[in-house]
Amino acid sequence: MKNPTPHRLEDLLAAVRRGRRLENEDIRVLLGVTDPQQLGAIFRSAREVREEHFGNTVFLYGFIYFSTFCRNDCTFCQYRHQNKMLQRYRKTPAEIVSSSKMLADAGVHLIDLTMGEDALFTRAGGDYTNFLVEIVREVKNSIHLPVMISPGVVSSELLAELACSGADWYACYQETHTRALFSQLRPGQSFDARWKAKSDARNNGMLIEEGILSGVGETIDDVINSLTMVRTLDFDQVRVMTFIPQLGTPLENTPAPDPLQELVRIAVFRLAFPDRLIPASLDVAGLEGLERRLNAGANVVTSIILPGVGLTGVASTARDIENSRRMPSAVGSVLERCGLVSADPDGYSAWMQQRRKRVIHSAETG
Numbered sequence: 001m002k003n004p005t006p007h008r009l010e011d012l013l014a015a016v017r018r019g020r021r022l023e024n025e026d027i028r029v030l031l032g033v034t035d036p037q038q039l040g041a042i043f044r045s046a047r048e049v050r051e052e053h054f055g056n057t058v059f060l061y062g063f064i065y066f067s068t069f070c071r072n073d074c075t076f077c078q079y080r081h082q083n084k085m086l087q088r089y090r091k092t093p094a095e096i097v098s099s100s101k102m103l104a105d106a107g108v109h110l111i112d113l114t115m116g117e118d119a120l121f122t123r124a125g126g127d128y129t130n131f132l133v134e135i136v137r138e139v140k141n142s143i144h145l146p147v148m149i150s151p152g153v154v155s156s157e158l159l160a161e162l163a164c165s166g167a168d169w170y171a172c173y174q175e176t177h178t179r180a181l182f183s184q185l186r187p188g189q190s191f192d193a194r195w196k197a198k199s200d201a202r203n204n205g206m207l208i209e210e211g212i213l214s215g216v217g218e219t220i221d222d223v224i225n226s227l228t229m230v231r232t233l234d235f236d237q238v239r240v241m242t243f244i245p246q247l248g249t250p251l252e253n254t255p256a257p258d259p260l261q262e263l264v265r266i267a268v269f270r271l272a273f274p275d276r277l278i279p280a281s282l283d284v285a286g287l288e289g290l291e292r293r294l295n296a297g298a299n300v301v302t303s304i305i306l307p308g309v310g311l312t313g314v315a316s317t318a319r320d321i322e323n324s325r326r327m328p329s330a331v332g333s334v335l336e337r338c339g340l341v342s343a344d345p346d347g348y349s350a351w352m353q354q355r356r357k358r359v360i361h362s363a364e365t366g
């Protein structure tokens with residue numbers, strides 16, 4: 001695809017900054033840009049749009065990957081069920097609560113409780129049926145911060161219980177919204193069941209995070225399809241994350257994609273969803289890659305992980321963890337270079353309250 005003329009790109013970005021909605025053809029143009037100067041213009045516009053809606057504040061998410069067991073065999077994920085090369089773990093309730101407290105004391109705005117689709121905790125009628133519900137309740141009672149729960153696909157009944165126990169967010173990534181590619185990435189899993197889980201969580205009052213994986217063979221049309229699908233459920237946080245080849249997976253020998261691809265997509269997501277949360281994950285390139293993602297328009301730093309407690313990341317299991325470079329104290333220097341600051345303690349809750357009101361209003365007005 002050819003780069004647009006400078007005049008066309010300038011007009012498009014100016015219109016978006018004035019509030020015009022990005023249409024599919026606009027998105028196609030932006031995603032196809034390769035000229036460095038034009039990319040710089042896109043990133044600047046993304047930052048300007050972010051500043052208009054969020055000022056210079058950024059939110060920080062503490063990450064607790066409390067079970068690395070999974071029933072699925074996703075072709076991109078090292079925690080897939082058939083990978084026998086890993087030493088897996090399940091953290092105890094006491095460990096989860098303790099880690100949550102330490103992350104809260106370190107200055108995060110939210111605790112993200114993540115696990116593989118561990119059947120031990122989601123099997124109906126099993127001994128651990130209420131494990132997730134109780135963990136969410138204990139964490140909420142201990143730290144009084146918003147909680148995101150990322151358990152994979154679970155029943156509508158469990159989602160309702162999680163919402164009642166205090167879960168504010170439900171994260172469940174489709175990775176792609178093209179069914180054929182979804183089947184390649186998540187063999188044996190239901191596209192519709194995964195999508196419905198997000199709708200069920202929304203109906204129970206939870207905010208929703210959706211995510212796409214960048215660099216797994218998707219086309220520009222696939223990315224446009226994802227943007228369209230994100231709009232249908234009006235998601236609150238949208239993640240783009242670069243695929244990293246993992247040992248013990250069918251895709252371990254797949255060439256790593258160009259890191260620039262993720263940055264362009266973050267910027268386009270910011271222009272398409274100006275008032276939403278867009279993460280800059282530490283789980284891809286660690287602290288070293290954070291500045292580039294923030295400069296592309298992201299406004300949430302995710303995968304902040306405690307050292308010394310045996311927690312891992314997802315894509316980068318150990319990078320920057322034990323040297324404390326995934327902690328708010330290290331992130332602060334990067335924010336300063338970008339002209340950004342961590343939000344005050346009440347800023348995140350205020351955003352959530354405003355967002356919930358908008359979601360309710362949108363549902364009521366159709």
